[in-house]
Amino acid sequence: MGTRAERNRTNPDLGVLAGRLLFAVQGELFTALAAKGFDDIHPRHGAVLAYLDPSGVRATELSRLSGQHKQVIGTLVDELERLGYVERHPDPDDRRAKLVCPTERGMDQLRAAEKIMAGIQERHARRLGRDTFVQFKAMLLDVTEHQRRAAGRL
Template sequence: MATRADRRETNPDLGVLAGQLLFAVQRELFGSLAELGFDDLHPRHGAVLAYLEVDGVRATDLSRMSGQHKQVIGTMIDELETLGYVERLPDPADRRAKLVCPTERGRAEMVAADKIMAAMQERHARRLGRDTYAAFKTAFMDVVENQRARDLSRRP
């Protein structure tokens, strides 16, 4: 009978693969960002930065999109505000609500991160072949959405 260690080597489960991919992408992304002067950011900030829009986004939407609890997102927003990447501004559509908006530094980080991620994806597309990479992403997105839908249906 194969051990768990054997299975991780020869047939890793979805969680192991997704985790390995996430951590490797984070190391490259945040390492490259640090080289560009954004060395005060950490992978945990990705829960906000990955979903930030130039025109702003509500914290509740950041929570929903990232899958993180509102309290976690609130803490990340506080940290990013202190670091000068975001600011909270009134939502023109609902003055009671706030939008999390990138500052000039935040917009510069967004541009840099987009370029780094595009280069990473381009590298994999060249290595695998564009059609294979496109099919992989389509299948991976389907698996992620299916798993998220199952997770949401099981929440109290």
């Protein structure tokens, strides 16, 4: 059976693989963003920034999409608001609700992050071959969504 460290080296489970992928992508993304002047945001802010829409999104939807608790999202939105990346605006569809909307700096960050992520994905698509990469992403999405349903996260 071997040690846990040996198993994680030779046959890591989904959690270990997902964590490794997440940390590696976040590391590259946030290092590149810092080099472009966005050195005041951190990987934890990705729970908001990854799902932010130019027209705004409710905090409850950010919570659902990211899988983070509403209180965590509220704290992250507060931080991003203080840093100048987002603003809260009344939701025109429900006056009691607020939309989290990117500021101009937030839009600049979103555009930079999209380019960086496109480059990361392009690198992997070239390495694996486009068809294989498309299949990989489809299977990863399927496994992820199946796991989220099983855990009651959707």
